[in-house]
Amino acid sequence: MQFSKFQGNGNDFIIIDNIDGRLNLTSKEVQFLCDRRYGIGADGLILLNYFESSDFEMVYYNSDGNIGSMCGNGGRCIAAFTHMNNIAGENQSFIAFDGCHEAIILGKNNTNMEWDIKLKLSKVTGVEENYGNYLINTGSPHYVKFVKDISDIDVEEEGRKIRYNNMFSPDGTNVNFVELGSDNIFVRTYERGVEKETLSCGTGVTASAIASFLVHGISDTSVNTKGGDFNVSFIHSKEGGKDVFDEIWLRGPVKFVFSGDIKI
16 A cells, blocks of 8 residues: 655654545554554544545544544645645645635745645634633634643643543543743644644644634734644634634645555
8 A cells, every 4th residue: 555654843644545445444554554663653644535526535534543623734734745746736625524625835845845835724613711721623622721831841641631521521622732922822732532742733723823812812823833833824703792713724834754655
């Protein structure tokens, strides 16, 4: 089976062309492929499927083998994969877990096989505040917790407590720890399905930028993570007294890592 590996700010994915529909991976096979010791190693796996009314369909699996919700970095990575393989052009539309998305290739460095890509995420409504923290669904559910001295946070221990809290059962939530800067934010994320801290999370930094807007009032946000930097922009409005966020764009680098063949 042929595969490619891409990463977006350290969040890495196995991508497999399944346009012909030949693959029907089991949970155990996905776990094996994502295993960093026995398989290829990745935070998740993406199947590129045929979809009649869009350029393609993105089917995302977490590294635990289960179908995942929307993955922002995965969406940017599959846009780079389809661009590299002449499956789609610089302006793309595709179907994912939460509906239709747009991706735009803003630039490409052929020497480093690196792309500058922005991805449009789904409209966000129904933001909930929880004791100064926020519950926001950006295609995946996120809990955003504001902290000081973010480098001192034990993300896996503290994130696991919130991820498995009964208030989020049965599916759980992703957890983002956010430190506010003067003109930027720093985000660290505990991802469900990976069950540990990842170097970055696209829907997580987006949720964190939205929450930071509600605190800071900035709608064009520079976001720093362990894996690299993002820009998040959106338009804010009120509908029936509720906060609504539309035209949400997540921008950052994507890099091709390697490709190969593996037997499963």
